[in-house]
Amino acid sequence: DAGVTQSPTHLIKTRGQHVTLRCSPISGHKSVSWYQQVLGQGPQFIFQYYEKEERGRGNFPDRFSARQFPNYSSELNVNALLLGDSALYLCASSLELRVNLGTLHFGNGTRLTVT
């Protein structure tokens, strides 16, 4: 079975632009979470989607949005990019809604550079 796949792997954008990151969960997993990892820091929670509904949101501005499709894949959108948005964006999928009930499976991430 394929693991969690993310695309693209690397991306370079200019300040003010918009970006869309994509994630395909492991087959059968209905929960997708997004995390931002700035260089040298631990990941920060952005969103969780379960059964196509937003179930959790971290402390990120409204420039960040996401959605989950009927096949449980997900997109993370960031508008009006800032230099500080440069980071590794990680997607994780799981069977369970609650992270204290099941193992999370991570993709390899999308490295976004904003210039």
Add this chain to the structure above:
Amino acid sequence: KNEVEQSPQNLTAQEGEFITINCSYSVGISALHWLQQHPGGGIVSLFMLSSGKKKHGRLIATINIQEKHSSLHITASHPRDSAVYICAEGSNYQLIWGAGTKLIIKP
């Protein structure tokens, strides 16, 4: 405020040494996760535990709920164990992550 603190931040050891990484958290939890991140960025979940001890190969994770403390041990360490090890507490929908411990095992 939930906080997860790890120590040490950096650890360099010789191949074969016994490794211990510590994690303290500030609030009561129902699960604590240990994860491994390699230089390329990919994260692998190692353990999820809520009590006692778990073992997988050369890796052992323990947790003391009363003391709000967990440890990750690596026996007979090997250069391929070199990675960042992160503990994270499970809080409903999200993981709250420590800053990670960068481990380097020299041959």
